[in-house]
Amino acid sequence: MKSNQNILVRLFKLGAEKTVWFYSCILISILLSISSTIKPLITSKAIDVGILEKNESFLIQMLVWITILTFLEVVLQYVLILFSNLIAQDVIYDLRMKLYKKLIYFKTAFFDRTSNGVLVTRSVSDIETIATVYKDGILMMFGDILRIIFVLIAMFYENWILAIISFMILPVMYFITRFFQKTLKKVFADERNATARLNSFVQERLSGMSIIQLFNRQKIEFKKFESINSEVTKAYLKTVFYFSLFFPIVELISSVAIGFVIFTGALMLNYKLSVSAGEIIAFVMFINMLMRPIRQIADRFNQIQRGVVGAERVLNLIDSHEELNNSGTIECKKIDGTxxxxxxxxxxxxxxxxxxxxxxxxxxxxxxxxxxxxxxxxxxxxxxxxxxxxxxxxxxxxxxxxxxxxxxxxxxxxxxxxxxxxxxxxxxxxxxxxxxxxxxxxxxxxxxxxxxxxxxxxxxxxxxxxxxxxxxxxxxxxxxxxxxxxxxxxxxxxxxxxxxxxxxxxxxxxxxxxxxxxxxxxxxxxxxxxxxxxxxxxxxxxxxxxxxxxxxxxxxxxxxxxxxxxxxxxxxxxxxxxxxxxx
Ligand SMILES: Nc1ncnc2c1ncn2[C@@H]1O[C@H](COP(=O)(O)OP(=O)(O)O)[C@@H](O)[C@H]1O
Ligand SMILES: [Mg+2]
CATH class of the missing domain: 3.40.50.300 (P-loop containing nucleotide triphosphate hydrolases)
Structure with a gap:
């Protein structure tokens, strides 16, 4: 776990080296969280004042604000996706260069004991997964956490009773997310290992295809391939199984929470406690807004997890010292040759x-x-x-x-x-x-x-x-x-x-x-x-x-x-x- 954190810190630093893109992304995430938290508050006022009190000009004013904010969000989202992808591609470009530079100086003994398939996986697909750490991972997670914090503050500001009711789902969500996070981490690792095995198998067999055919080993090799192939499929399906289970469960919990809030809101209205129709609707929006980042955080964790697993393998290679000791200093244009x-x-x-x-x-x-x-x-x-x-x-x-x-x-x-x-x-x-x-x-x-x-x-x-x-x-x-x-x-x-x-x-x-x-x-x-x-x-x-x-x-x-x-x-x-x- 500790080494995972170290790797994450390293990846974070690599990303932060792309200064302009990186800090723009952070600024945009902050703006987006603020904007999306304000919208339910405006909606709530629009309903209470604009519709219920029939204040038409106020209603139009609020609608204009919502339109402006929505438009702004679209533009900011676009820039955020663009910039985070630029960071991702730039970082993995650098890593590919570093890795290849290392590999071409590694000693022969290293290549004797490391299969080509494994090295191809490291330098192509493992590096690829690192990109997700940036484009779907840390930056987006930062935005999500910020949004959750802002939404929570806005909820208390709007109505503390409804806020407490909504809060009750948080521990449930926490445990469910934890559970899936742990399980998914394991199944993702299994999937990657199976894929690496498939890669090295295919790589090796392609190199030795003529031997396989010469010795009539096709059937046996095919059997072996079949078992490795089905391992990959099984491992992949397992990730899909847990992943697809997670979303409906989260959906269910949020629906229950919304039900509770509406029910409580209705009771409060009935007993003339301080609540308005606009506030209840704002809370429905808030809960949906809370759910999305919470649900996505699990997803982001997995993306990061995947990337960290890939990064660990790649960085291990980059950090390793498999070069032949080259501390000799004698340069010579021509030797005698004894x-x-x-x-x-x-x-x-x-x-x-x-x-x-x-x-x-x-x-x-x-x-x-x-x-x-x-x-x-x-x-x-x-x-x-x-x-x-x-x-x-x-x-x-x-x-x-x-x-x-x-x-x-x-x-x-x-x-x-x-x-x-x-x-x-x-x-x-x-x-x-x-x-x-x-x-x-x-x-x-x-x-x-x-x-x-x-x-x-x-x-x-x-x-x-x-x-x-x-x-x-x-x-x-x-x-x-x-x-x-x-x-x-x-x-x-x-x-x-x-x-x-x-x-x-x-x-x-x-x-x-x-x-x-x-x-x-x-x-x-x-x-x-x-x-x-x-x-x-x-x-x-x-x-x-x-x-x-x-x-x-x-x-x-x-x-x-x-x-x-x-x-x-x-x-x-x-x-x-x-x-x-x-x-
Ligand atoms: N990369 C290697 N890793 C482990 N053992 C090796 C490696 N290369 C050769 N050997 C072993 O070293 C011995 C001598 O090999 P080699 O020098 O290639 O023989 P020759 O060229 O005389 O046929 C053999 O037993 C061989 O199996
Ligand atoms: Mg020889």
């Missing part, structure tokens, strides 16, 4: 050590290869070198300086990585290569493409460099995507190049392209090549054989073959495999 791993230990998940004391050195301009079975930890070494994760112990040095002492951006601009699975964005080939960097001209790109001999391939695509890549690059083959990725890496002109199984799943023609590009790319720069096919690593200056997080052998191809152990076995098995394929 790499040294010294007894590096690392685990993604606590107590599950993946790298168990890795040590190796790469001299400037050398090409080293890492081989080993799947899951041995090859890619992990690369992840650590480009600091996607931080190590548990040991040292990783580039040019003799710990990677932590460099600025993250410095390290990453010096290391280019070509991964096995290349992600392309849904835009043109050119934009995918330059990432929209206007400093890189198309001529430069073409020049580079010619140098690593992928120009002809790109020109063979419809529209050439302007070829539009469909979502996630699915319209291009893996090998084609890899060539784009090579070009990306080449253009960066990095000091260190990393190829992570870049040739493991491409056809022979593409492999030839890649082979040529690789030769060009590795020239005069430190390179780390991870490869399945040992054919690609034979030329390396040094080969590391990795097994279960440990380097079991290292040396050149010929040296390792002489050893007659792990590498030799790998080589043997692949040699026979390839032979079998040929036969």
């Amino acid at each position: 790499i040294s791993f010294q007894n590096v230990h690392f685990s993604y998940i606590e107590n599950e050590e993946i790298l168990k004391g890795i040590s190796f050195d790469v001299k400037k301009g050398q090409t080293i290869a890492i081989v080993g079975t799947t899951g041995a930890g090859k890619s992990t070494i690369i992840n650590l070198l480009s600091r996607f994760y931080d190590i548990s112990s040991g040292k990783i040095l580039i040019d003799g300086i710990s990677v932590k002492e460099y600025k993250l951006s410095a390290i990453r601009s010096q290391i280019a990585v070509v991964l096995q699975d290349v992600f392309l964005f849904n835009s043109s080939i050119l934009e995918n290569i330059t990432f929209g960097d206007k400093n890189i001209s198309i001529e430069e790109v073409i020049q580079a493409a010619k140098e690593i001999e992928v120009h002809d391939f790109i020109m063979s695509l419809p529209d050439g460099y302007n070829h539009k890549v469909s979502e996630r690059g699915n319209s291009m083959s893996l090998g084609q995507r890899q060539l784009i990725s090579f070009l990306r890496a080449y253009l960066v002109n990095p000091s260190i190049l990393v190829l992570d199984e870049a040739t493991s799943s491409v056809d022979t023609i593409t492999e030839e392209f890649i082979q040529k590009a690789t030769e060009k790319l590795t020239q005069n720069r430190t390179s780390i090549i991870i490869a399945h096919r040992l054919a690609t690593v034979q030329q390396a200056d040094k080969i590391l054989v990795l097994n279960k997080g440990k380097i079991v052998e290292q040396g050149t191809h010929t040296e390792l073959l002489k050893n007659n152990s792990t590498y030799f076995n790998l080589y043997q098995s692949q040699f026979t495999e390839d032979n079998e394929l040929v036969n």
